[in-house]
């Protein structure tokens with residue numbers, strides 16, 4: 101096995117009890133019986149960082165065992181969650197106080213609850229985060245996916261997280277099999293970019309180097325929503341991987357359909373990592389033009405190609421200290437759009453949004469079979485109720 105530690109994301113389930121307007125995963129759950137087992141997790145390589153995600157990871161009743169196993173091979177673990185299963189989150193954090201928790205909060209209360217479709221979603225998330233802070237957990241924070249609807253809440257939410265001494269992770273809309281989406285797109289780019297610009301200036305004002313690099317990440321998000329080539333190369337599948345609930349190892353979660361390097365249920369890590377299939381996926385990554393800008397693919401790139409973000413940070417922190425603000429118009433595309441040299445239609449065409457494309461979900465045949473005659477959200481609601489929790493079922497517009 102390779103001696104080099106990797107960056108891994110483990111998608112422990114595709115079941116999700118939220119109803120987010122930008123993600124249809126709740127309609128396409130995995131069958132619990134098929135979800136990645138402890139035996140398969142034992143076969144993963146050494147990692148310097150692991151993100152556990154879903155679906156909603158805490159829907160799995162054995163998540164503590166999963167974490168226990170992953171700590172044997174990973175230096176740092178962060179779980180992304182919708183914050184619904186407060187008691188389970190608290191219980192897990194009591195055993196693993198060093199773990200990171202990111203709770204998705206999509207804006208202030210009204211906006212969040214509209215976008216996520218979880219009853220009392222904001223209050224639950226906020227209460228959970230506060231409890232975790234009171235327990236002395238250090239690595240906790242908000243995760244926000246910015247879109248037209250919640251962009252005005254971006255800086256206010258950042259300020260709340262800052263006052264609570266929390267991390268604040270951002271993303272924007274993406275289309276892929278993982279989100280079971282092909283139609284996500286930012287409609288009012290200048291408005292959304294302006295809110296990112298304000299956030300960048302807030303982050304640059306801080307005394308935390310980590311926040312200055314976050315400022316660079318958010319600068320990259322402006323570049324992304326204007327459908328531009330990534331600011332940094334994408335090296336997914338070289339020293340980074342995703343594994344899905346079925347044991348399929350993939351480069352990332354940003355592709356239109358799932359790209360499989362091998363299967364860890366059936367193969368050893370070395371067999372799949374050095375296989376011809378894995379090499380073929382790496383060749384595809386080299387010429388991938390989807391230009392995602394998600395923390396999972398950008399964080400490793402920022403570490404690997406540190407000079408570019410570091411130079412940006414030094415320049416902009418100095419400017420901020422001199423009272424000069426960051427402007428999105430330092431990106432040529434923002435100037436071109438403002439000056440009418442490029443149209444909205446041209447940018448839309450360059451994005452991954454495609455109303456005609458087939459929507460892929462990455463499900464196994466058995467999971468898809470289980471959906472015959474049933475809605476994914478009803479299957480998950482029954483599941484959640486059988487676990488002693490209330491069903492979501494409060495009807496987001498997103499449910500077709």
Ligand code: SF4
Nearest residue numbers: 334352354355388392
């Ligand atoms: S740009 Fe990178 S992260 Fe995005 S789909 Fe392509 S390979 Fe995956």
